[in-house]
Amino acid sequence: MRPHRFAVVLAAAALLAGCANNDGPTPPSAPDAIPLVATDDLPAAEGDEVHLFAFNDLHGNLQPPGGSTGKIAGHDAGGAAFLATHLARLRAAYPAGAVVSVGDNVGASPLVSALFHDEPTIDFLNNIGVTASAVGNHEFDDGVVELARIQRGGCAPDGCSPGAPFTGAAFPYLAANVTDAEGALPPQLRPWTMLDVGGHKIGVVGTVTQETASIVLPEGIRGYSFGDEVDAINHYVPQMRAAGAETVVALLHNGGGQRGDADALDYNGCANISPDVATVARRADPAVSAILSGHSHQSYVCTIDGKVITQGASYGRLITDLTLRFGSDGVHAAAVNRVVTRDVEPDRPTEDLVAFYDEQSRPRAQRVVGTATNPLPRAAGAAPTSPLGDVIADSMLSATAGDHPVAAFMNPGGVRADLPAGPVTYGDIFTAQPFGNQVVTSTLTGAQILRLLEQQWADPAEPTVLSTSGLTYAYSASAAPGAKVIADSVRIAGQPLNPVAAYRIATNSFLASGGDGFSVFAEGRDNVPGPSDLDAFEAFLNRNPTIAAPAARVEQK
Helix, strand or coil, X not given: CCCCCCCCCCCCCCCCCCCEECCCCCCCCCXXXXXCCCCCCCXXXXXXXXXXXXXXXXXXXXXXXXXXXXXXXXXXXXXXXXXXXXXXXXXXXXXXXXXXXXXXXXXXXXXXXXXXXXXXHHHHHHHCCEEEEECCHHHHCCHHHHHHHHHHCCCECCECCCCCCCCCCCCCEECCXXXXXXXXXXXXXXXXXXXXXXXXXXXXXXXXCCCHHHHCCHHHHCCCEECCHHHHHHHHHHHXXXXXXXXXXXXXXXXXXXXXXXXXXXXXXXXXXXXXXXXXXXXXXXXXXXXXXXXXXXXXXXXXXXXXXXXXXXXXXXXXXXXEEEECCEEEEEEEEEECECCCCCCHHHHHHHHHXXXXXXXXXXXXEEEECCCECCCCCCCCCCHHHHHHHHHHHHHCHHHCCCEEEECHHHCCCCECCEEEEHHHHHHHCCCCCEEEEEEEEHHHHHHHHHHHHCCCCCCCCCEEEXXXXXXXXXXXXXXXXXXXXXXXXXXXXXXXXXXXXXXXXXXXXXHHHCHHHHHCXXXXXXXXXXXXXXXXXXXXXXXXXXXXXXXXX
């Protein structure tokens, strides 16, 4: 629910020594020097060779993603029907192979999947034969109860989706580092699984970023903790070895990235890789031959401390082709990222699946709900807040008028896409605000609001500046922690903030529960739930059919 940090949250260590490219060319100096590696001219399999075909962070992108998120090194990439075709090519070339995912299969998804609780995406993953997946942080967006339903099947609480009955994920979701006070995993999940591929047993263990605890709705994961990922992997290695695993592959939903000119970075390179990637490889048990990572939406292929560690970007644009060679001297791993190009024949059953749900979603998606006089970007511009986030905050304040709030707050990570100028459709606002939170009103004192504003700089290197409605203030980025906000600049409902006064405020249920690290929201009294955030936004657009970016409400001094 907040932008990815593009770094692992494990303790960093220094280290790039020992990091080298694996089966990939030297990082080029210009984008046109990056070779296209897809599924043409696949080398013949050698004896006693097993392949795992991995992808990560699909996020329900069944249709080809657009813009820069639909390209790899300048090549159009992604789309479920093309992903299925490339996987079929790989499986034909390497029959001793299996498909795995590194999490965030669902969540923050486009309308064609999200409108149906991401069931279409799970059906797609079943169809392409995924054998195991790590949980990602977005698998927890709707809590452990909904994740259990995604695993086992059955109708959602608000009814069944169209099409065939939903039977759940045919593959196990793996969550080795997610436990309750008794050490039990969430219902229906397991820590590891054993794959028998080409006559070889491969232990596959899955983990999710520890950051999950602060970036999903706290109520949905209450009672569960997210432990150190590498400790969890190492903990289960003896179990897997005792069960006959010849080697272990970790599906780690956390990752780093190469550093440098983004346009010149080779998706099969390991250029100036972030130190946390090396830390993970070095801490992992020697029995782990490969670590397939995710979360940061980056691409890399490295060999560090004798282990292959990779990531395949996001949205189904790359397939990581991991080769495991079993010999008398042990297991040797190598990997290459292959581009999911769109110049192949799309898989027809996948096209039919996507077309069915697209048709089911179209009447709602195309319904016009308002008009924007100018584009409303999700990203901050001249002001430190998102213009679209400011409008969403306005909609929450308007939707709860009967409870008399005087200010509203919106988190930047909850705004997932821009709104275009011109007619705004339901599909546009769903894509921009896909999480399905409720609007909540509660009471905070003026002193609590000041502490809340200071929490925006809990991480000084990456502040999380909330969009506001009914509240303005100025801050100094150079001021000491705890004193960033210029106290006498704060105005609420047009009046100076009174530290001892009580104020009704509105926000979404994610923040109200203390999400994104804003623990002050959880101190609120007399909480009253309201409409869903999406319904509030649609109603606001209906009442204000022409909207524009508001004037800045937060000023940097």
